Amino acid sequence: xxxxxxxxxxxxxxxxxxxxxxxxxxxxxxxxxxxxxxxxxxxxxxxxxxxxxxxxxxxxxxxxxxxxxxxxxxxxxxxxxxxxxxxxxxxxxxxxxxxxxxxxxxxxxxxxxxxxxxxxxxxxxxxxxxxxxxxxxxxxxxxxxxxxxxxxxxxxxxxxxxxxxxxxxxxxxxxxxxxxxxxxxxxxxxxxxxxxxxxxxxxxxxxxxxxxxxxxxxxxxxxxxxxxxxxxxxxxxxxxxxxxxxxxxxxxx
Numbered sequence: 001x002x003x004x005x006x007x008x009x010x011x012x013x014x015x016x017x018x019x020x021x022x023x024x025x026x027x028x029x030x031x032x033x034x035x036x037x038x039x040x041x042x043x044x045x046x047x048x049x050x051x052x053x054x055x056x057x058x059x060x061x062x063x064x065x066x067x068x069x070x071x072x073x074x075x076x077x078x079x080x081x082x083x084x085x086x087x088x089x090x091x092x093x094x095x096x097x098x099x100x101x102x103x104x105x106x107x108x109x110x111x112x113x114x115x116x117x118x119x120x121x122x123x124x125x126x127x128x129x130x131x132x133x134x135x136x137x138x139x140x141x142x143x144x145x146x147x148x149x150x151x152x153x154x155x156x157x158x159x160x161x162x163x164x165x166x167x168x169x170x171x172x173x174x175x176x177x178x179x180x181x182x183x184x185x186x187x188x189x190x191x192x193x194x195x196x197x198x199x200x201x202x203x204x205x206x207x208x209x210x211x212x213x214x215x216x217x218x219x220x221x222x223x224x225x226x227x228x229x230x231x232x233x234x235x236x237x238x239x240x241x242x243x244x245x246x247x248x249x250x251x252x253x
Contacts, residue, residue, distance in 0.1 A: 002241040004226065005248035006035040006219040008094075008128065008153045008173050008201035011058065012048040015205040015216055023204075024055065026220040033057050034245075035219055036252050038094040038128045040065035042076040045083060059090035059252050061128050063116055066098040066109045077115045084123045090252040091150065092120040093128025097141075100132040110141075117145040126150040126251045129170075135161050142168050151199055151251065154207065159189050166197050171247060175201040176217060179209035179228045191232040195243040199251070200225050 006027070016023050027035070038061040039048050045062050052058040062083050064072045084092065095116040097109050120127040127150035131138040135157040142148055142165075152165060153173030162172060177183050178190055190198075202225070204217040209224050226244075230237040 001031045002223070002226070002238055003245055004030075004032045004200065004222050004241055005245045005252075006032050006202050006204075006222050007151060007199040007244075007248045007252070008175070009035045009037060009204045009219045010040070010206070011035060011037045011204070011219070012039070012044060012051050013205050020051070023218055023220070024058075026218060027222075028057075030220040030223055031241075032219045032222050034059065034248070036061060036090055036128070036248070038091070039063050040094060041068045041071040042073075042079060043071065049087065060087070061091035061093045061252075062087070062089050063093040063095040063128065064112050065094045066096055066104060066113065066130060067101055069104050069108055069112075072112055074111075077112065077119075080116070081119055081122075084119060084125065088123075089125070091126045091128050092116055092123070093150070094130050094153070095127065096130030096132075096152075097134035097138055098130060098132045099134045113138075113141060114145070117141060117148060120150070121145055121147045128153060130154070132156070139164050139168070142170065149251065153201055154203055155189070156186060157189075158185065159192070162189050162193060162197075166194065171197045171199045171251065173199050173201040173203075174229060175203050175225055176207040176209040176212075176221075178232070179211070179224060181210070187232055190229055195240070196247065198229070198240070198244050199248045200229070200241075200244045
C-alpha cells in the first residue's frame with residue numbers, strides 16, 4: 001500500500017467529534033498513516049493536544065488562524081510562545097493572511113501573522129501558512145522575517161509566486177481543488193513544479209474533491225488527490241507519494 005502523509009487536516013474540528021476514531025481508521029486503511037493537525041485558535045489547543053497525544057501518527061501545530069480574528073487576543077501570542085517551548089509541536093500554524101473574507105481587519109491580521117512568523121524562527125519550527133488573496137504580501141512577510149521554512153497550504157497562486165516561495169524554502173500544499181477541471185492555473189503549476197516542494201493535503205473537513213462536492217472531506221480521501229497529481233505530471237503515483245511523504249516528514253517529523 002502507498003504510504004501517504006496528510007500535511008493539513010483539521011481532525012480536531014467539531015465535524016469529527018462523533019466519529020473521529022472511525023475517520024482515523026479509514027485514513028489508515030487508505031494508506032494515510034500520518035497527519036499534521038493545525039490549530040485555528042487558542043481555545044482549541046488543549047483539545048488538539050489531547051487528540052494527537054493518543055496517536056503517534058498525528059502531529060500537532062499550534063497557531064492563530066486569520067479567519068478567526070475575533071477569537072484572538074494579543075495575550076494569546078505570549079501563550080503561544082509558552083506552548084511552543086513546552087510542547088515542541090511539529091509546526092506553528094495555521095496562521096497567515098486572508099483578504100477574501102470581508103470584515104477581517106488587515107492590520108490586526110498582519111500583527112498576529114508577523115509575530116507567529118517570528119516565533120517560528122525563534123523556535124526553529126516550520127510554519128503552516130494560509131494565504132488567500134494575499135500571496136504577494138505573505139511572500140514579502142516571509143522574506144522580511146527570514147530564516148523560515150514551511151508550507152503555504154491550499155495553494156492558489158501563480159507559477160511565478162510559487163517560484164519565489166521555493167526560493168524561500170517553502171512547499172506548496174496541494175489538495176482537493178486540484179481535482180476540479182476548472183482549476184487550470186493550479187493544474188499547470190502542479191504539472192511542472194519540482195517534486196521537492198510538493199506536499200499533499202486534504203484540509204478536511206473542508207475542500208472535498210470534485211467527486212465529493214457538498215460532503216465532509218476526510219483524510220482517507222487523500223489518495224484521490226494523489227491520483228490527479230500523478231496524472232497531471234505523467235508520473236507514477238508511487239513516486240509522487242514517496243516524494244510528498246518524504247517532504248512532509250522532513251518538515252514535520
